[in-house]
Amino acid sequence: MCIKGRRSVRSYTDEPVSKEQVEAVLEAGVWAPTGMWREPWRFIVIENKELIKYVSDEAKVLAKEKFPSYAKHLSSEADVICYNAPVLILVCTEKDQFTDNNLAESVLATQNMFLRAYELGLGTCYMGFVSLLKSKPDVLKKIGVPDNYEMMVPLILGHPKTKQESGKRKKPNIFKWIP
Numbered sequence: 001m002c003i004k005g006r007r008s009v010r011s012y013t014d015e016p017v018s019k020e021q022v023e024a025v026l027e028a029g030v031w032a033p034t035g036m037w038r039e040p041w042r043f044i045v046i047e048n049k050e051l052i053k054y055v056s057d058e059a060k061v062l063a064k065e066k067f068p069s070y071a072k073h074l075s076s077e078a079d080v081i082c083y084n085a086p087v088l089i090l091v092c093t094e095k096d097q098f099t100d101n102n103l104a105e106s107v108l109a110t111q112n113m114f115l116r117a118y119e120l121g122l123g124t125c126y127m128g129f130v131s132l133l134k135s136k137p138d139v140l141k142k143i144g145v146p147d148n149y150e151m152m153v154p155l156i157l158g159h160p161k162t163k164q165e166s167g168k169r170k171k172p173n174i175f176k177w178i179p
């Protein structure tokens with residue numbers, strides 16, 4: 001099952017991701033279900049290395065403040081945020097009254113994108129540290145998020161350097177099964 005094969009990838013080759021591959025991944029995203037058929041997403045695709053480094057550096061500063069236990073790891077000169085991935089994608093939605101749905105739909109779209117990327121032999125990773133930049137309007141502006149939109153999910157995409165090990169999960173923890 002492809003769901004079990006997908007892993008978060010934290011090491012990428014320099015090989016660029018083709019436009020067709022990026023488009024295929026985005027297309028998988030928009031096949032996610034949405035409340036009231038709103039399909040609220042807008043995507044920002046960043047391939048510019050300097051801009052991705054800028055995002056990583058800005059996120060590092062916030063992450064160090066927020067998670068002191070990661071400070072040593074985050075002090076590395078290496079790109080320990082976006083892992084030198086060649087593509088950073090931001091799933092954005094409008095700032096409107098559908099806040100909860102917007103988040104759910106963005107995450108559903110993201111998982112579709114993860115699985116499609118995996119099918120194409122590409123690697124992905126959810127960028128939780130980059131999400132911290134939601135509190136930085138100046139940074140959001142620089143990376144193309146319009147004032148009336150929110151960055152809901154940042155994710156990276158690229159060619160994995162190595163084959164991923166298989167993952168592990170706990171069994172579903174069922175509180176109650178009420179027949």
Ligand SMILES: Cc1cc2nc3c(=O)[nH]c(=O)nc-3n(C[C@H](O)[C@H](O)[C@H](O)COP(=O)(O)O)c2cc1C
Nearest residue numbers: 006007008009010081125126127128129130167168
């Ligand atoms: C909301 C969320 C935020 C995450 N943030 C990061 C992150 O900032 N950096 C990172 O390397 N991985 C991040 N991950 C990836 C998780 O660490 C990873 O999914 C988890 O360890 C399970 O591993 P797997 O994806 O390989 O199955 C995030 C995942 C989620 C769902």
